[in-house]
Amino acid sequence: MKCRTCLASLSLALSFMVSLLVAATPVTAQLQTEPGAGVIQETVDVEVVNIDVHVTDRRGAPVAGLELSNFQVFENGERVEPVNFYEVVREDPDANAPIWLVLYFDQHNLLSANRDRALAELEVDLPTVLEDRRVRIMVAAHDQEPRVVQNFTRDWGAIRGALNGLRGQQTVGDQRDGLRQSAQLSVTDIFHRMRSRDRLDRQNAGLAIDALLGEMRTYAREVYNDSEASFEALGNFVRTLAWLEGRKALVFVSDGVAERPLGTLMEHVQDLLTGGASDAGALVERAGGGQAGGTPGTGGVFDRDASMEVGRLQQEVEQFHVTGTVQAIVAEANTYGVTLFAAKPPPGDAATSARRSRGRGALMEVSDRREALHNLAEGTGGFGRTGGGSLTGVLAQAVGGMQSYYSLGLSSANKVEGEFTSIEVRVRGVRGASADYRRSYVKKGVRSRISERALAAAYVGESDNPHRMEVNVDAIMPVEGEDLYDVQMWIEFPISSVELVEIEGVHRSATRLVAAAMDDDDELTAAQHLEVPLEVPVEALADALESHYRAGLRIRLPGGRHRIALGLWDQAARSGSVLTDALTVGG
Structure with missing residues (x-):
């Protein structure tokens, strides 16, 4: 859009x-x-921002019957008093506000084999979810641009037809996976070669380090461009839900998007070059015998230079972090009342084989692709299912949080247009209770x-x-x-x-x-x-x-x-x- x-x-x-x-x-x-x-x-000028809080006990069951006195609310760290409070329970006959549920398939970052597996597992929940007559379901996909595959409906045949229409289609993720793996392989190959040697002379070590850091810079730029495109599409789609009144949930189905390119690899490289890890080994042979590049402070010259070079790279790649973009999506989703849920399909044989190249074994993950999924979900009051297990039950759990909750109304009269506000809610008097809620919003007039x-x-x-x-x-x-x-x-x-x-x-x-x-x-x-x-x-x-x-x-x-x-x-x-x-x- x-x-x-x-x-x-x-x-x-x-x-x-x-x-x-x-x-x-x-x-x-x-x-x-x-x-x-x-x-x-x-x-x-006076507007009330409703913070919906889903409270569960240690077993994950909803906690009912709480009073306003059970809640403490903080805006930007300062205690505030809600201007209104009420509880909504699933059985409440007056709780007739619609529940809008979007199944959003991030095919820009999703292998088709994993997508098809997710379709089969999520579909199991749909008949149960549709038993609540308030629920309306949309199916959407992001290829090069986000698109609506099936608009909001309760028609099970139309929903199943939309899901079946996605099955078997090639994804942008399939096309880009080879390129991403090639770039990742260039980085990890050099890394593994450097780790496999007991000693390198100064000249060869310098060339290897230069090659590694150069590949890391190239990889960070490519991943950044990919992540920005994915998050821009998601943010635009979230805005399209602004017109809806009622509870809104978006299940983000993805193999993951890197929020901080090289975040995982950078620590390994630092340890490798400076000897900070027990298995890093020595990299550079000293001219006078012995090894430089062991534990920092041993007197080696090259380990100190390498450490400085990695420090410069760390500062450089920070510009490729999309943490600010993720935080902006969270704030906008919260402003529009959209709860995000992250679902990462479990990899199967096809996905595993796709991550192997030219017989060199499984690639090292150089970026955490799950971090952003968790931040999107937790920041909006949702949850992430990204541990590799089955996605069956995700939709039922997501809708369950929409059916039973407490609403805390906060006045935004003293806020200016566009102002960002962080939220913290504490639940008192319930041992072991946890609360899901949106953690920020942006004032909109x-x-x-x-x-x-x-x-x-x-x-x-x-x-x-x-x-x-x-x-x-x-x-x-x-x-x-x-x-x-x-x-x-x-x-x-x-x-x-x-x-x-x-x-x-x-x-x-x-x-x-x-x-x-x-x-x-x-x-x-x-x-x-x-x-x-x-x-x-x-x-x-x-x-x-x-x-x-x-x-x-x-x-x-x-x-x-x-x-x-x-x-x-x-x-x-x-x-x-x-x-x-x-x-x-x-x-």
Whole structure:
């Protein structure tokens, strides 16, 4: 998913015309740049961030019946008091919020044999998971770009068909595995050759070390580019879930992504060159006899130089760490209420044989490919199943955490747009209890949230429209001298679908409309906003509630096919809608 800057030639140029379709008594609809006197401005700024906490005992069973006094909450290390608290249990008849479950197959870093094994094991859980009628399942895959294989559904046949459609397909991971293994082999071959010799003369040792460090630099760059592409795709996909209301879980199925390239190998190299490990051996023969490169401090000159060189390399490869990107995904997922679960398929014979090359045996792992999986899951309140065991039971366990939890509401009124906040929750009074919860969030204001909902809806092509918005295209007019068109449309919704607040004899809404568009190349326009200037005198309220609010919208778009997304946010009721519609502009 890409978002281009709103340039003059290709911008989403909007103009709004508003009217009220009222049968009798007139109602004012004056556009205001500032809220009128007495309008409830506080509700625009005061937002509550809900931290959902899943508490389990030593056996992993959910712990029910806790009170607010059992919890301590800290923001950035400072104790805070929740502004609201409630418990949701699986059997609660009022717990009807949907549970959105995404099966995301990271085929950029997943061997097809491992993917097929994961499909078979995860599929075992699905009938049980679907017994909860709140659950909706999506199947998605990341090849070069993330794609939706099956949109959210409860249809078991459609879900199984999507999973079967993935089986047997070659993955990008298959194609890249040979290249990655070749680069890894270049590093480990030199490493193993150096370890296998009792002594090296200074010249040969210097050449070997230079070759090793050079290969390590090349490998770090390649792994970094691969990891950044994978995490960018995941982050973009997480944002597409912003439009959903309810509990959201994404199961990230992957063979792993390196967060810190060379993280594992660097320690071995340091020990090898300086003699810090018992099996490192001596590398360099001293000119005067004996060996240099043994335990640091033995007086050898080359071991000191080698250590300095490795230190410089460590500093250099830090720029290839994607820890910051992982932390940003965690914060955004937490902001959008998406819990991530990591599932690494157990390797089989095909995967094992793929990791052997030219008879030289299994390759040394030079990077920890599971670290990022655990950080993504634990940072968002999920868990990682990455130890090589079966994935059967992962989905049932993930959904179980969505069914029983405690919600702690925290005020973000004193936070500024974009501010990062770390969270810590402690459970008291329950021996051996553990808690899963999102550990950070980024403050998003109303404007940002509704924009992201509209952009995400445009990307996914889904509607969630409790306000019963309708859109009608009135005219499409070419712009003279340009391949652009002005599209005139009307949006309307029942006035009774938004909350009106009476202040000094006038009922006013705190409602905002937003519009965005996406073309066939997945290019998204910048979202455009309109404050709905709806004011109803008290004597006209009865008629107004039987009427519709109507806003004229003019969008300037290039020729071609587009998906239009319209969003509505009712701040007083803290509820929203998104509506998508296809539109072809020009010939």
